[in-house]
Amino acid sequence: MSTHTPTRARRTVYDLLGLLAFLVMAFPVYWLLVSAFRPNREIRSYDQSLWPTSLTLDNFVRATETRFFWTAIQSSLVICVTSVLGALLLGTVAAFAIGRFRFTGRKAFMTVLVLVQLLPPTAMLIPIYVQLNALGALNEYWGVIVVYLVTVLPFVTWMVRGFVVNVPVELEESAMVDGCTRLGAFRRVVLPLLAPGLAASSVFALITAWNEYLFAYVLMQDNDKYTLNVWLMNFTTDRGTDYGGLMAGSVIVAVPVVVFFLLVQKKMAAGLTSGAVKG
Helix, strand or coil: CCCHHHHHHHHHHHHHHHHHHHHHHHHHHHHHHHHHHCCHHHHCCCCCCCCCCCCCCHHHHHHHCCCCHHHHHHHHHHHHHHHHHHHHHHHHHHHHHHHHCCCCCHHHHHHHHHHHHHCCHHHHHHHHHHHHHHHCCCCCHHHHHHHHHHHHHHHHHHHHHHHHCCCCHHHHHHHHHCCCCHHHHHHHHHHHHCHHHHHHHHHHHHHHHHHCCHHHHHHCCCHHHCCHHHHHHHHEECCEECHHHHHHHHHHHHHHHHHHHHHHHHHHHHHHHCCCCCC
């Protein structure tokens, strides 16, 4: 009895600390959602409550009627979807090469991938701006797409590589004995087993690209080419900040990533709870 009591007490303390950490992290999200449905007069009131006394959709209506809303959605979708798909394609090929082949400079290459992730985006802003300006890529979708792609590519490569090395080489060899080429064996045997890694990588890549603000603001110059994160600036003017519209706009911006995560979470869970190969 005395042996189990300290263990249970310790577990209870850990549970309470975990619950406290969850509440601290979840409260800003809750306040964002609540404020998105509050009337503006209640948002600006000095007497705040955890639950709004009245709910309204006026903030969402006002947000969707803001200038450049639909063009911002188009810009975000074009830039983010293209950069994520490109990063998954290149990252998968690079991860397969690193995980399967032994070549000179392989370890150095993997080290560089990690070091690149440590560089803050602001440190690379001026060199990237100068290079894109020389290439005529400023205010062009493809310029921002390239920047986003190379930003998420190192992490995608590292993550997918972890799944590649867990796929037995014997599976590929068996497929090649049966008549498949190496590319065919990769496409038919290895690639399906990489689905959990690709799902997890795509979530990270999409979150990084979708939430990026700095490069989209600096590299794009036309209002009708700004992404949704830059579009949120429309709610802050010389006359003040429309907090209701800003909160509603932020909810709209967050919805696509949440929906995408819900669509791929089963693949991610499958990869975490089951082995790559069954006996």
